[in-house]
Amino acid sequence: MVKFLLSFIVSFIVNLLIIKLSSRIDRLVTDHLHDGPQKFHDRPTPRIGGVGVFIAFSLAAFYAQVSENNNYLMLLISSLPVFLFGVLEDVLKKISPKVRLLAAALSALLVYLLLNVYLTRIGIPYLDNIFEIKLIALCFTIFCIAGVANAINIIDGYNGLASVVSMIIFFAIAYVGFKVNDQFVYTVSFIMIGGIAGFFIWNYPFGKIFLGDGGAYFIGFTIAVLSVMLVKNHPQISPWFPFLVVIYPVFETIFSFYRKKVLKGKSPFKPDGLHFHMLIYKRVVPFVFDININEKLMRNSATSPFLWLICSLGAIPAVIFWDNTIVLVIFTIVFCIFYVWLYRGIVRFRVGRIIKMLKR
Template sequence: MKHFLISFIISFIINFLIIKLAKRINKLITDHLHHGPQKFHVRPTPRLGGVGIYLAFLFMSLYGFAFNLETKYSFIMLIVSSFLVFLSGILEDITKSLQPKIRLIFMAIGAGLAYFLLDTKIIRLDIPYIDIIIAIPIISFIFTIFAIVGLTNAINIIDGFNGLAGGVSIMIFLAIAYIAYQTNDQFVLLASFVMIGAILGFFVFNYPYGLIFLGDGGAYFIGFVMAVLSILLVKNHNQVSAWFPVMVAIYPIYETLFSIYRRKFLKKTYSMAPDSMHLHSIFYKTIVKKLLGTHNPIYRNPATSPLVWGLNSLGIIPAVFFYNNTPILIISVLIFIFIYTKIYFSIIKSKLPKNI
């Protein structure tokens, strides 16, 4: 598909230029501002991979080939809605000074714009009686904002290793594209492939060697678009279960919810405080370390991502095969939650190494 190819080329060129310019312009590298428990790299690296992804999507929004007027309008409204979301992430990447509350406000404004400009609304959950409540406009609005902001942050939370967030996101957008094809939704289909191409243009530099990172700007933009397209699929096509978006993105969603629970109730700390106890971090510290040894950090980083991609597929596969079957999707969500939680606590109880 030419939209995919053009998006890939634009993203590839921009990310290549950022990597080259970063070697000459020190301000493009802000590693000194981003110290924290989730930092697993040593080489100074630009965190502006989201710029290439966003600009590729922007170009396709303005100059999309063979787009009809309705599709072109939807693309432009999506890029308008996502601007503040992307901007908040980029400002954080460059300055590390934008407070979390400000970023959440920007995300909420972006979600509100998507609600009104794109008619992105959650109007059903496919649960008897609950659907009556969720159909109330003010309830629908609040729940939609919450869902979009939640998934926007979720992609950022799983962005811990080379190729992790990018690979997971490509898998999710492929699933969304497949369902869009099944339902003949041209906008969601095209937007998904444009996103896949743009992410791949970044991915080839990010994985396996981490020449450039996604950054908050890239993660926020990807999560925002993912949320909007998922909601639109459900709203515009009754045959798509309201649990499809939950199942297809269950890994980042549950990673986020579990992290909040773990920090607030198990560790008694601030629920949004960053730490190094995410499941992907645990994989890195235990399974990958045991397989590759303690003296291979360059290889341990990218070796972690395929393990998470495999876990993510446990959400993707049932979402694709049973996108129109709510009972099976609900059961699949519960099975994933059980598997994730079982894996996590099994590793924790086996005692983590002390020298990590």
């Protein structure tokens, strides 16, 4: 509880200072208004809220290291490449997605070297045998960690969206960590929840500060590392537990890659206006509220709760059936089918019909 409160207070104060000082360092930290498929705010806004989360985690980690062990410091060091390159993008806006992915891969390699964190199984018979070859296990681990870090960044499009989704995921990880008596995973999860909550107060609903790439990549990286640690260190935990917990951001990323690269032949790194959360913003929010919401801030903040619910559809069964692979696989398949059905329905302007079906 002390570490949670420390993280919350530090993040709250640091983000307040960033907001207050943003006018003095406007060029470096502020996201200005300009046209683009992923711009949905109506005023210049500082976009380095992740700095507050990272500083909060750092101080809580140093405190925990003194009283417990140095794993906290090793995790912090491992996260530096992915966080710093994310912040550089927030400030310079010139760091390509490929470079940021490479930074995430470097962080994943560091966490292996410093904490010996890598996947040893994926819960699929015969394929698990391949993971006895350490190089294959390491490469797949790096791919997964970098992928989850990128997935959290992709869904960070509206006030409160990525932050609450991340807190839901960390709560799920903390619960299972508590069930298997993994104090490190449990503690880091609550440190992260505290830091994100301190940011969330300033971000939702009024959008006074944005998480930024640095914050999103750092949070996604930490989620992925804790997930791998749980699976590696506790054989009773199904590898499908963390996958179902993060299914919303991960499947959004996979589906976006398929939609852009396979269907349209375009670069998956090129932004467009057809992400699931953007369709909710454009078509579902105005329909549900039955009014013409022209004011961007109101419409922006009204979008996120729909996605919090979507995330919970994966997290809740994952927490309940965390040790049952078959049930987790079934829920994963059901979620993916539901997601595609929902996406196609919204794209084809069937919002009214979908809502009526869901109300039955």
